[in-house]
Every structure is written in C-alpha cells, then in structure tokens.
Amino acid sequence: xxxxxxxxxxTVLLSSCFTSEEHDQKVSTKSSxxxxxxxxxxxxxxxxxxxxxxxxxxxxxxxxxxxxxxxTAELKDEGxxxxxxxxxxxxxxxxxxTQTIIKHANFMRDNPELNLRLEGHxxxxxxxxxNLALGENRALAVKEVLGLYDLDSRIAVISFGEEMPxxxxxxxxxxxxxxxxxxVYQ
Amino acid sequence: xxxxxxxxxxxxxxxxxxRNIFNVEVELIDVYTRKPLYAKKFAVxxxxxxxxxxxxxxxxxxxLLGSKGSFDTxxxxxxxxxxxxxxxxxxxxxxxxxAQNPQTIFKAASPILSPTWSxxxxxxxxxxxxxxxxxxxxxxxxxxxxxxxxxxxxxxxSAPAWHPNGKSIIMTLSKNGNKDIYSYHxxxxxxxxxxxxxGIDTEASYSADGKRIVFTSNRxxxxxxxxxxxxxxxxxxxxxxxxxxxxxxxxxxGKSLALVHRVDKDYRIALLDIATKDLIVxxxxxxxxxxxxxPNGGMIIFASNKGDTGVLSVVSxxxxxxxxxxxxxxxxxxxxxxQYSQ
Numbered sequence: 001x002x003x004x005x006x007x008x009x010x011t012v013l014l015s016s017c018f019t020s021e022e023h024d025q026k027v028s029t030k031s032s033x034x035x036x037x038x039x040x041x042x043x044x045x046x047x048x049x050x051x052x053x054x055x056x057x058x059x060x061x062x063x064x065x066x067x068x069x070x071x072t073a074e075l076k077d078e079g080x081x082x083x084x085x086x087x088x089x090x091x092x093x094x095x096x097x098t099q100t101i102i103k104h105a106n107f108m109r110d111n112p113e114l115n116l117r118l119e120g121h122x123x124x125x126x127x128x129x130x131n132l133a134l135g136e137n138r139a140l141a142v143k144e145v146l147g148l149y150d151l152d153s154r155i156a157v158i159s160f161g162e163e164m165p166x167x168x169x170x171x172x173x174x175x176x177x178x179x180x181x182x183x184v185y186q
Numbered sequence: 187x188x189x190x191x192x193x194x195x196x197x198x199x200x201x202x203x204x205r206n207i208f209n210v211e212v213e214l215i216d217v218y219t220r221k222p223l224y225a226k227k228f229a230v231x232x233x234x235x236x237x238x239x240x241x242x243x244x245x246x247x248x249x250l251l252g253s254k255g256s257f258d259t260x261x262x263x264x265x266x267x268x269x270x271x272x273x274x275x276x277x278x279x280x281x282x283x284x285a286q287n288p289q290t291i292f293k294a295a296s297p298i299l300s301p302t303w304s305x306x307x308x309x310x311x312x313x314x315x316x317x318x319x320x321x322x323x324x325x326x327x328x329x330x331x332x333x334x335x336x337x338x339x340x341x342x343x344s345a346p347a348w349h350p351n352g353k354s355i356i357m358t359l360s361k362n363g364n365k366d367i368y369s370y371h372x373x374x375x376x377x378x379x380x381x382x383x384x385g386i387d388t389e390a391s392y393s394a395d396g397k398r399i400v401f402t403s404n405r406x407x408x409x410x411x412x413x414x415x416x417x418x419x420x421x422x423x424x425x426x427x428x429x430x431x432x433x434x435x436x437x438x439x440g441k442s443l444a445l446v447h448r449v450d451k452d453y454r455i456a457l458l459d460i461a462t463k464d465l466i467v468x469x470x471x472x473x474x475x476x477x478x479x480x481p482n483g484g485m486i487i488f489a490s491n492k493g494d495t496g497v498l499s500v501v502s503x504x505x506x507x508x509x510x511x512x513x514x515x516x517x518x519x520x521x522x523x524x525q526y527s528q
Contacts, residue, residue, distance in 0.1 A: 089409065125453065127433040127446050127475065128299055128520070129345040130402055130409060132320060133358065133365040133386040136342050140363050158319050159342055163297035170472070 071111050072185050080104065084142060086179040089126070091137040093145060101142055104183060105149040116151075117184040118142050120159040121166075123175035132161030142181050193217055196246060206232040214246050224249040236287060256480040259283045260524045262301040262310050263489065263498060267516035278312060280327055283480075283523070285498055285512035291327045303524040304348050310522075311346040311355055320344045322357055324372075336370060339377070347391040356380065356399060358388040367401055380414065381421070393436040400424065400443060402432040411445055413460070425458060427465045433476060434458070437483045444477035444486045455488045457503065468501045469508065476520040487511070487521045 076082065080103045086092070093101070108116060120139030122131035136159035143155050167174035199211040207229055214224040224245055230238045240257040247255030265277045278292040278301055292298065296315035303310055304324075311324050322336040322343045336343065341360030348355055354371045367380040367390040381387040383405045390401035399414050411425040411434040425431035430448035437444065440460075447456035447467060455469040455477045471490045478487050485500045496518030501508040512518070 089404070124473065125451075126409065126430065126448075127389060127402065129358065129389045130386065130404075130432050132299070132342060132344050133360070133388045136360055136363075136365065137386065157341075160297070160315070161299075161320075163299075163315070 067111075068114060068185055071107075071114065075103070075107050078103075080107070082183045084138075084181045085176060086138050086181070088123070088175070088179065089134065091134065091141045093141050097142075098145060101145045105146050105151060108146070108151050108154065109149065114185050115154045115156070116146075117156045117158060117186060119182040119184060120157070121164060121178055121180050121182070122162045123178040124162045124165065124170065125175065126162075128161055128163070132159050132163075135159035135161045138179075138181050194223060194250060198242075200235075203229070208232065208235065210235075210238055210242075212242050212246075214249055236282065240282060240284075254482050254526060256482045256484065256523070256526075257283055259481050259526065260303070260307065261285060261487070261498075261521055262303055262312075262524070263521040264298045264301060264519040265496065265514055265516055266519065278310070278325075280310070281512075288512075289327075292325060292333075300345055300520060302347055302522050305350055305352045305525050307524045309352075311348065313344045313346065322346045322355070324355075337375070339368075341365075345388050345390065349392055350394055350396045356390045356392065358390070367399065380416075389433045391435050393440045394438050395440065398436070398440070400434045400436055402434070411443065411458075424460060424463075425465070426463060431456075431458075435478055437479050438481065439483055444479060446475060446477065455486060455501065457486070466506075468503075468506060469499075476522075478521055478523050480523055481526050487523055489518050489521055491517050 081100045084097045084100060104116070108114065118139040120135035120137070122134045136157065139157040139159060143152070143157055146155055162178070165174070165178040166180065167177045194217055195215050197213045197215065201209040201211070203209055209227065210230050211227045212225065213222050215221070216223050226242070226245065237258065243257035244255035247257070261281045261283060263279055265279055267275050269275050273295060276294045276296065276298045277290045278298050279288045279290050281288040291310070292314070294314060294316050299313035299320070301310050301312040308328060309324050309326055311322060313320050314323050320342045321338065323333050324336070325333040336355070339359045339361055341363065342365070343357060343359055345358040346355050347357070349369070353373060354369050356367055356369045358365055359368045364384060365386045365388055366382060367387050369378040369380055380390070380399065381401065383403060385403055385405040387401055387403045390399050392399055397416055399416065401412055401414070402409060403412050406423065409430045409432050410423055411431045412421050413424050414421045424434070424443060425445065428447050428449070432446045434443040434445035443458040443460060445456055445458060446453050447465065449467060452472050453474055454467050454471065455474045456465050456467045458465045468486065469488065469490070471492070474488050474490045476489050479485070480487065480500070484504070485502050487498060487500045490497050490499065494515060495513050496516055497513045498511045498518050498521050499508050500511055
C-alpha cells in the first residue's frame, strides 16, 4: 500500500512554537535506523532500561528491639520531644531546644547500647538542593550540642531537605512543622 | 509581530514504501523568490519519524533564522505520584524536547533529585536516596551499562553538574559538615575543592566554555547567587535584587543567568543580565522551580506544581510567552534540557 500524506505548510512562526506531531505518538519503541544521506537517527528507545528500586529507606530498617522500644517509650512518657522545630532558613538552636537536647544526651548516656540518627528537614520554600544543605545544617546544629557530651561517635546525621514533609500543605502552619530535626534511635 | 506575513512555506511528503519504512521529502520555499531555502529527502524507519520531524524542524529553524534550533534534543525530569499509605513513587523520566514520548529510566520509593544530562547526551547524573542518604549516580539511558555510583565522601553528596568536556562533575559535598562545591574527575578520581566558605555553597553549574561556575550561597546571610572565575579564583556576587536568589544556570552565550527569585512569598523564574545586573521576572506562579535554558538559549524550561498537577512549561525569552509543555497528575520536578546532538 502506498500512502502519501501532505504535511502542513508552516509559516515562519517556528521561533516560538514546537512542532506538534500528534499522529506519531504511538510509534513503536523498537530501534530505528535511517539509511539516509545523513546519518542522524538512532532513536533506540527500546534500550531504555527501567531500573527498579532496590533497597529502600524506611524506619523499619532500624533494629526494632524491645530494649529500644522500652527505652524510648520511657523518654516519650517523660514528655521529651523527639522533634525540634526551626525558623525559616535558619538552623539556630534556642534555649528550649537546648533543654530538650540535654535530656536526649542524658538518655544516651543512660543507654550506651543505643545510637542516634538525626534527620534534618526543610519546608518546601526555596530550592531543593539548598534545602538539602539547610536540613543537614539543622541536624548538625543538634549534633553539635550533643557533641558537648562526647556522644559524637554514636550519632549519624542525614538530611532529607524538603523531600519528606510531615504535613503536605502549603501554608505557614505546615511549613513550621516541616522545618525540623527528628531524633531516631536505633 | 503585529503584521505577520508569510515569508516561507514548508512542503512535506511522507511516502510509505514498506511496512515500516517511509520516504520523507521536505522542502522549505521562499515565497518571494520561489527558491528552495532547504530541501532534503531520505528514508526513515517508522520508529524514527518523530525524531526526524524534530531534526527537520531544526534544519528549517536554521535555514530561516541562521541559528540552531532545539527541537532534536531531550528533556530529563522527575515525577512523583502518591501510591497510598503515605508511599510515593519517584520516576526519572526522559522525553523528547516537546515532552512527548516519555520514558521512565529509574523508579524508586525514595526521592530523586537534580537530573542533569552529560554534554554528549548519553549519560544522566542525578541524586538518589535509595541507600538512605543523598548520593550521586550516573546512568546510561541508551546503553546496556550499569548505573555508576560516585564514591562516598561522608555527609551529603548532591547537586551534580557536568563540566562541558564531560570529564568531570561538580557537586556539593559536606565533608566535615561544611557544604562546599567540589569537582570530581571521573577518570583519575581526583577531587578538587572549589569553594571554602563556612556557609552553604550549592547548586553549582558551569558556563558553556567551562571558565566560570555559578552557585548558590548564604555567605552574606541571605541566599544569593555567586560566580567564580576559575582561572583567577575570584568569586563575585551576581544577584543584588531581592532577598532570595538561587539555582542559577548560565545561558548558552554566558551573558545571562536563569534563576529562582523570591517575590514576597512566591518563588518565580527570573532572567539576570550578568553585566548590567538587570533582573526580569518571567513567571507569576507561587512556587516555580528549576529553570534551565534550551540549547539555543531562546527559551527557559521550568516546573511548577498546582494542586495535584505538575506542569512543565517553557517561557520564550524574547516574547516572554509561557506555554505548557506537559502536565501530569502528581508532581513534576527539575527539568533539564540536553545539549545539541553531536
């Protein structure tokens, strides 16, 4: 079968628009070649390898021993916060936060078998990479206080930037909850 | 553009010669002289037609305007969808320059950040949290080659960007807690520190000639954009308007920066003339992110998210017209535009 399709006559408006090629959106994804005057086309999309996610980050990864559960439950019962909050674009530790960190320091001394992971987070405002750095600064600021108690070697710091908000809203109340450092014992 | 007159016409013919092979014939004719400005004829496999259309668009663009078009290039970006139970799915996708023909090249339950095409268009560097922390990976989307992970340097590793020669990558590392820009040579594995300030330095990228880098820093107490001349080591602040400017990229001619600029509480895309310091805000949404120039510098692509829909848009620099390339349910993030085909 012979098909002849006339293409559109286009004006010089090309400078500000893309060609729309609706008709060929469902072309096969098999490899292609052009035996042409010019060797230009190698749209070999079949070789895209969709790599599956292997190995995930999750809280379940942490050892979930009874010791850990009991110890941290006790600390929580005492009303000690496991999350510290921060101001916009700031990693300053205020007096109340310092008091909380000191309670965690004492807890770590009482439970030498436990290690601590400090997870730093930012709100969604600003750029992702900057927020990744900012989240780490917040976690490092907490670690610095704990460091005064010689706990450095038992503390891991990690930043998730703005990627793992606690509250997925777009207002000050959500942002305030998302600018945080979480204490995760393991 | 008030009086648009037709100055040229494109006449095309597509002829099916076998099940999967087509002959393509294209002519661009000057309406006044009636002479062809461009003419080409060749055979194409069915699956290559879309690519050919973009290639021809570039040829026509060049014949009419004398500069290269950006049609036969590719995008990379990240999508995020909710899978229920608080679980999310992150996908690294590549697509044609018009956002059609999307292909997922990496899928994860943890965040993916900062995809960036290598200058030869064969590799994409990006940040993945798949091992529980931010690490830089290099993937080969068109080859059967294993994804490569850059060595672990302690702390965060993020914000990768290629040197124009493709031989090294600059990125943000936080060895010793201090977030600075480092260059990592992929072959001889040499690490060179490019910034030393105690503040946050991140989001670095090269000028097209490789002589300068632009990066985000809070060294002044505010988040602003800086340029480092690599030959002299001199670092100069580039942005002075507004209290938050970040994630800048050089235009292909090196004269301008596209960046994220805060206006009151909104984050918008702006264009900065480096020499005159003139800053023009190009968009008007709440949270626009990740501007990136088209390879010919004529347009800037960016992402914005409205409710449960992520939108990839481009804004033309001369006409300042914005149009949507694609909208997807969930989120779309961090578009990156490949260079010209080699």
